[in-house]
Amino acid sequence: MSNATENPVADAITPGAKRAGPGEYVFNFAAVNQIMGGPDYSPVFGGCVEGDRMIVALxxxxxxxxxxxxxxxxxxxxYVLEGHFEMRIDxxxxxxxPEGLIYIPANRIHQGGATPEADCVFFxxxxxxxxxxxIKYTGS
Incomplete structure (x- = not known):
């Protein structure tokens, strides 16, 4: 008979992301697995950590x-930390x-990335x- 506290950490929803486990409260984005932000459609990459209800990434x-x-x-x-993010929506x-905050509603087709001057770092x-x-938009 198994006890819920002995359950291993659930797999992350996002392939390659770090799933927070019991007793894990502090993470270093540079030390977690670096993943593509959207392998089929985006050049962004960085660390990603998932909890029970939230996903965060740098x-x-x-x-x-x-x-x-x-x-x-x-x-x-x-949330833009460094550089400039160009956002296209509607x-x-x-x-x-830097210090700019972007909101993207659910199911809204959009695209974005860094302007030509420099890389953009964002949370x-x-x-x-x-x-x-x-999900990459295919026009259908």
């Missing part, structure tokens, strides 16, 4: 690289610099109703 977008249009069934927040283009957060990775 990502780097290479200078001048914009991901393909995509969506995801969970909301997303992006026919609008936004250039967001992102989503709920665990879906993983970190979105």
């Amino acid at each position: 990502m780097r977008a290479p200078a001048g690289k914009i991901g393909d249009p995509h969506s995801h069934p969970n909301e997303q927040w992006i 026919g609008q283009v936004h250039k967001v610099g 992102t957060c989503k709920d665990t109703s879906h993983g970190l990775h979105g």
Whole structure:
């Protein structure tokens, strides 16, 4: 008979992400597995940690690289730390610099990445109703 406290840590929803285990409270983004933010559509990469209800990641977008249009069934927040993030949504283009905060509603087709001048480093957060990775928009 097994005890719930002996249960191993559940697998992360996002392939390659670090799943927080019992008693784990502090993480180093540089030390966790570095993953692609959207392997099928985006050049961003960095560390990702998942809890029971939230997914957080510290990502780097290479200078001048914009991901393909995509969506995801969970909301997303992006907080820009370094560089500038170009965000395209609903026919609008936004250039967001350090301390800028971006909100992406669930299921909204969008795309973004770093402006040509420099890489962009950003912190992102989503709920665990879906993983970190979105779904590439194919136009259908």
